[in-house]
Amino acid sequence: MKLATRDADGYFARPEPDRTGLLIYGADAMRVSLKRQQVLAALLGPGADEEMRLTRMPGGELRKEAAPLIDAIKAQGFFPGARAVFVEDANDTAFASIEAALTDWRPGDAQIVVTAGALKATSKLRKLFEGHRNAYAVGLYDDPPGRAEIERMLATAGLRDVPNDAMGVLTALASEIGPGDFAQTLEKLSLYKLGDSSPVTLAEIAACAPRSTEAALDDVLNVVAEGKDGEVGPLIRRLTAQGTTAVSLCIGAARHFRLLYTMASDPGGAASGAGRVRPPLFGARRDRLVRQAQSWGAERLEMALSHLIDTDLQLRSAGQRAPAMALVERTLIRLARLAGRG
Incomplete structure (x- = not known):
């Protein structure tokens, strides 16, 4: 049957x-x-x-x-x-x-x-x-688990006190990552809460959820968005040692600033915009990105995206002779200084 x-x-x-x-x-x-x-x-x-x-x-x-x-x-x-x-x-x-x-x-x-x-x-x-x-x-099929299924998984993991805001984040997370990663996240959260009967918090979910990008890439994009131009060079050298290419760094930077632009241009403000983006943002990372979007504003973020698009086109140009990573580093330092003038 x-x-x-x-x-x-x-x-x-x-x-x-x-x-x-x-x-x-x-x-x-x-x-x-x-x-x-x-x-x-x-x-x-x-x-x-x-x-x-x-x-x-x-x-x-x-x-x-x-x-x-x-x-x-x-x-x-x-x-x-x-x-x-x-x-x-x-x-x-x-x-x-x-x-x-x-x-x-x-x-x-x-x-x-x-x-x-x-x-x-x-x-x-x-x-x-x-x-x-x-x-x-x-x-x-590849449908994300519904609320009833997530509640069953939480009960199996011994997590019974999950407020509505935390449940909302877990539901969004389940729709964005694979079932194995989600099950591992709940297992880590269960171990994180071992012996702790307090309600599950957004910060605890953030501590246990898988990261969507590598830490070194996050680090360089955050220092650029926060105007710390003196830290850009050393972090880029670390990325280069890990095998990151100039094109992938440029694409990652464009994705980061496009996310900030989406948040900053939301009619309800950056905090409201953060609630609409997918994959979901939560915990300390969400707060940090909201601050970055508020500091930049939609107009300056448009300028940043324009610089990144120009750099990307230059990297892909057949007549390009300058070192690719040096071009990206120069653009990111320029953006960090633009943020510093905010």
């Missing part, structure tokens, strides 16, 4: 132990893996690996014969409790073996949980589970 997306989250949290099997498929391997971990934990409970109630089997092993899978679902262990056989990274080459196991399955046998990558509607494996009366097929 095909399990609708709206019903899938509820089933992953409370799987039915008397089902023959479950197929979870999707293009995002991390998303599939996280859901597989959730459903197996809910189905088997703690200690399944130690008690040998979970058998793992690569899908590639089922290309030639079904016997290993059938033997695994029939095997009886020494410990009581639900059992499952997990078939990882299956595709249509394993169709015949999995079909034979589903046909041979009887009540009391281990449940068959299969994961796969993206499967077309014509996939034999997908049709097998969708057409089975006692098995489910669930397709996972």
Whole structure:
């Protein structure tokens, strides 16, 4: 049977132990893996690996014969409790073996949980589970988790006191980063709050969230935007040593100043504009960028973007002979001095 997306989250949290099997498929391997971990934990409970109630089997092993899978679902262990056989990274080459196991399955046998990558509607494996009366097929797509799913993840991580502003930031963050990165962020946040029963704050989220750019690049762009022209050269030399190219630095600078311009030109002011940008800004980084946007103003930020566009065109010009990084450094120093005159 095909399990609708709206019903899938509820089933992953409370799987039915008397089902023959479950197929979870999707293009995002991390998303599939996280859901597989959730459903197996809910189905088997703690200690399944130690008690040998979970058998793992690569899908590639089922290309030639079904016997290993059938033997695994029939095997009886020494410990009581639900059992499952997990078939990882299956595709249509394993169709015949999995079909034979589903046909041979009887009540009391281990449940068959299969994961796969993206499967077309014509996939034999997908049709097998969708057409089975006692098995489910669930397709996972790249939709960000909803509020209910985020609340479940927070509860699993032991984070229960999350105010509305923090929940809003986490919801926005979940829509901008991958499911694995978001799960790691919640895990780090849980460790950060270990032994601390106070509500989750925006600063704590900022401390645990992944950074979208490298620290050295952030450093040079911040000193330029804050008018510290004397610090530009040493930071650029550090970036050069790390392998950053002049073009990528120019593009990063243009992105930074375009973000400031978006904030500064918001009718409600820079603070209001910061709430509209994506990826979301929060914590100390948000406050710093708001101050930069307010200090520059929309008019001077237009001038800064004009300088950066001219430099970018010069870098890409066929007749350009001057050292590329020197051109970018000169432009950034000019911008830092422009900020200093504010």
